Amino acid sequence: MDYLDDLFEFLKIDTTSAKGKGEEGAKYLVDYMKSNGIDARLIRDKSRNPYVYGEINVKANKTLLVYNHYDVQPVEPLDKWNSDPFKPKEKDGKIFARGVGDDKGTLMARLQKIISLYKENKLKINIKFIYEGEEEIGSPNIVSFLNNYRDLLKSNYILWEGSGRGPDGSPEIVLGVKGLLYVELRASTEKDLHSMYAPIVQNPVWKLVYFINNLRDQSGKVKIEGFYDDVKWLTEEETRYLKADKEEMEKALGQNVPDNFMKKLVEEPTCNIAGIFGGYTGEGSKTVIPSYAFVKIDFRLVPNQDPEKILTKLKSIADKENIEVVVYGKVKPYRTSISSEISKALIQSAKEVYKIDPVVLPNSPGTGPMESFANILNNNQVADGIGVDNAGSNIHSFNENIFKDDYFKAMDWLQSFLEKIS
């Protein structure tokens, strides 16, 4: 087993779930696990991309469920990549490829380390692997899957998809996720018109602009009535572990950030325009009143907001304006306890391996189906850590990358964690 060669083979496979791809990546994983002595198979359930399930039973008392996803975000805009996103490239101590940070790199680092420990007879806890292929499109089928495979996935602890090093370089531990409501708002008329008719007809782009202008103010505050009703603001204890280097964060993001950026990242729900389109967008000018426009919006939600409740509020105001709401994703937020066994083991092992205090986030600023795992599998020890990425990894963007050293450091962290949790 050559760690990086095998990783690169995996990265070469396009698993963009938003474009219906993934099957090939799933099969690669099953073959990889089987060839290394792990009992593994595809589970199709209702999902378009199959789940990959694997199991190592060392007859220990406890079982750890390791969750990762093998699907990736679309690579557009492709012209902004310095190298082919599906041809992994090593440069200046980094590895560039779509998914290397989110989440194929972490998936492979963990899998390879566990295989090594298993082969060396050093594994003292049973392992179950579950890999999803629809995380990047909002895990539309995870609830059904978890309900149908509740017994198979039974475990004492659940290790989440992976968090590497934060903006200040410290290992990051995350005890929850934000939720998500992803919608597309659409407005239309019968046909495109010459713009000379502008004084007397409706323009769907203007209609959408006015509508979304009322969704959010310029400070970022969401203006939908009742949007913040269920928000569980952070306690003083939960904010204590939110250290981060502002300068590093700004360098990584290429923008200035406010002083209290870590608290905002964890605590605040958002309304983000991910895409907007209408009318003539080619070169030069065309004087037209477009007949169709849409805007893609993702709301990141925090405990205890409910995407279903937010959607109902949004629909009720959109209906009044005759604006169509298409839903692409709904995920609930989740937070686990900072004093759980899994949290303690993650914190202690991080300290030992990285020789610095970890950052502990009560919840990630990002989203994953953690809440479904916790509730449906009746498991309240779900936590994240042991990942390969960093704040400059450009996940979901172009030139996604990780440091090669971080790949192997995550393997060490995993080994130490497994010793403590076993």
Added chain:
Amino acid sequence: MDYLDDLFEFLKIDTTSAKGKGEEGAKYLVDYMKSNGIDARLIRDKSRNPYVYGEINVKANKTLLVYNHYDVQPVEPLDKWNSDPFKPKEKDGKIFARGVGDDKGTLMARLQKIISLYKENKLKINIKFIYEGEEEIGSPNIVSFLNNYRDLLKSNYILWEGSGRGPDGSPEIVLGVKGLLYVELRASTEKDLHSMYAPIVQNPVWKLVYFINNLRDQSGKVKIEGFYDDVKWLTEEETRYLKADKEEMEKALGQNVPDNFMKKLVEEPTCNIAGIFGGYTGEGSKTVIPSYAFVKIDFRLVPNQDPEKILTKLKSIADKENIEVVVYGKVKPYRTSISSEISKALIQSAKEVYKIDPVVLPNSPGTGPMESFANILNNNQVADGIGVDNAGSNIHSFNENIFKDDYFKAMDWLQSFLEKIS
């Protein structure tokens, strides 16, 4: 000379000036005129697409300058066309093709009629033809051209590009044009970011949305300070001829219009979103904070607004927000007198040929470089009429079309007009 066969050959030539096309169409016209005994040639001046100039000197005392344009608007969205826009198709008494309404149909109907009269020795006024190839991109080089060819284009009257039948079926006469200011507003950051960073970074799409929301209110009123300062509102006499059938107009546009729609169309300047783009606009979802967004806006201006003055106002507020303003077109508005010789001849001939009163618009709701012709050529008898289109012609849109009968009716109108003006 077979009128429709020759028209169809011309319509087949893609002359989309926004995409740099036109040369082939210009050459077709020169060849066509020459083969029919008209002295004709290309004039290149500074323009990308050449001007086509033709002349028939019958040694009369007066000269009429006939202006048309051979370029067309882009055909996108192509999938909405029922037939190939560059393969003219006859169906149900109509002719479908890009440009058949604006402006290739009128150009050919006039040219063919004048050739006929000339061959039959019935032409009693000298004719000069000038065909432009950049009207649909805002006539960026017309001022230079007119200044350089002032003497060549000397004439007593100027007949504009063509107005056919209005929404109520009456022949339409137009004594001016609206002006235009076409801009693209752009906002950007360093790179695309995962949308989990939304609580702490700027989103260029939101930035543009907030900015354009402050340009126009929901009633259509432009909110730029001083925008209406120079507007010359219509006199009572000028509004007297603004009859139109509301039901027909609504049918043609596929939308409801206000009761005073004709007055609004003529009198009101506008701020129209012709296109907007930012972020992920593919299928499904992508949770990203886009690094780039733009919006294309056309302002239709009325006498005596000045596009340069409006641009200065717009730039001063855009600069404050660090929003880039790219200018694609600037055209001044123009109005000629309703009691001029050319106006009277057009009104009288329309009454005779169509057996109903024409509609007379003090200015078109649309734009053309009429103002430059009037001022630079020192000619205050510039008027429009004798066109082949109607309110359902879908000009600038998909499935552009005219009634075949209107093509020949316009020829009759031209003949009667020439008799009166000669």
